[in-house]
Amino acid sequence: MNLQIEGKTAVLTGADSGIGKETAKILAQEGAKIVLSDIDAEALDEAANEIRQFTNSDTDVRTIVADLTKIKEVNQFAEKVKTINGGAHILVHGAGARGAAGDFLKLSDEDWQKTIDIDLMGAVRVARAFIPHMQEKGWGRLIFISSENALQPYEDESPYNACKAAIVNLSKCLSRAYSKDGLLINCVSPAYIxxxxxxxxxxxxxxxxxxxxxxxxxxxxxxxxxxxxxxxxGQPIEVASVIAFLCSGLSSFVNGSNYRVDGGSVETAFG
Missing domain, CATH: 1.10.1220 (Arc Repressor Mutant)
Structure with a gap:
């Protein structure tokens, strides 16, 4: 299938393993230029080499180490992408962590703040840094990775639940704000991958x-x-396949949606 993204630059956060890495493989195979980001340089290099081997070509795969809890590093990350590839056409934001878990009454403000800083504010910072790239190009795809927890919260993961629900809301908000600039912004919510x-x-x-x-x-x-x-x-490739479609030129009438890739885990039909 031709996803109509040949030559476009795709930036993926949290991409040294799992869903991010599998998504990068698909996008690379379709001819996109790939920029992987995470906090472990060695793991990123291994992922980049695996992607090159997967595509069996001299695919343009770059790696940039960035801590998304630090605004300075996020801005430097975006500037590097601008310098290297002229900016991002596609952003897949998958960086995150389970964060603090346990009895709600035993979780401290610090527990909450750490989880929010990674899972919610990381998404905010990255979107704020890369949306201008897409606005300049008049074309963009931004996909946030949320979770089943956004729709079906589990009692021992209250900070993570709240952050992932906020990601779905943020995705919808931004889809309304920037579709006029040629950006399509959506969310994918996996379960137990x-x-x-x-x-x-x-x-x-x-x-x-x-x-x-x-x-x-x-x-x-x-x-x-x-x-x-x-x-x-679930397997990472099963989520990556949905994300790749949302990154493509074929998803041109999909905006502000949340796709559940959960094997049926979320009980309701309407979440």
Whole structure:
């Protein structure tokens, strides 16, 4: 399929693994110039090499280390993209963390602030830095990665729930503000995808229960995510395929939407 993005610059945050890396592979294969960002330089280089091998070509893949909790680094990140590739046409914002978790009454202001700074304000800073690139070009695609937690919150993850719900709202807000400039802004909400973040969760659960990780996954599916009707963890490529469509020229009438890629995890039909 021709996604109509050949030669366009795609910037992906949180892209040294998981969903971001798989999305970059698809976009690279379609001829986009790729800029990967995260906080681990070594992991970014490994991801870039994997993308080049995947496309079996001299694909233009750059890496930029940036801490999205620091406005100065975000602005420098955007300026580097402008200098290297003339600015971004596409931004996929996937950087984030589970953050503080546990009993709501035991979570401190600091716990909340740390999670908000990464999961919500990181998105705000990146959007603010890169939207002007797209405005100048008169064409843009901005995709935020939210979560099932935005629509179906879990009681031990209140800061993460709130931030991911805010991301969906932010996406809708910006889609209304900047569509006149040629930007289409959407959101994707995955559930229980096999990524480093959920791997860490399962390793912790296995330790707590005194079981193997595979047994922890089975227990979690049965007891914590019973509405994942496909009865398995999702794979990053399954989310990346939806994101890639939203990055494409084929998504020209999709704006302000939230796509759930959750195997049925969210119970309601209308969230």
């Amino acid at each position: 096999e990524t480093p973040m959920t791997n860490a969760m399962m390793e912790q659960l296995a330790e707590e229960r005194g079981t193997s990780v595979d047994e922890a996954v089975d227990w979690f599916l049965k007891n914590e995510r019973p509405h994942i009707e496909v009865q398995r963890r």
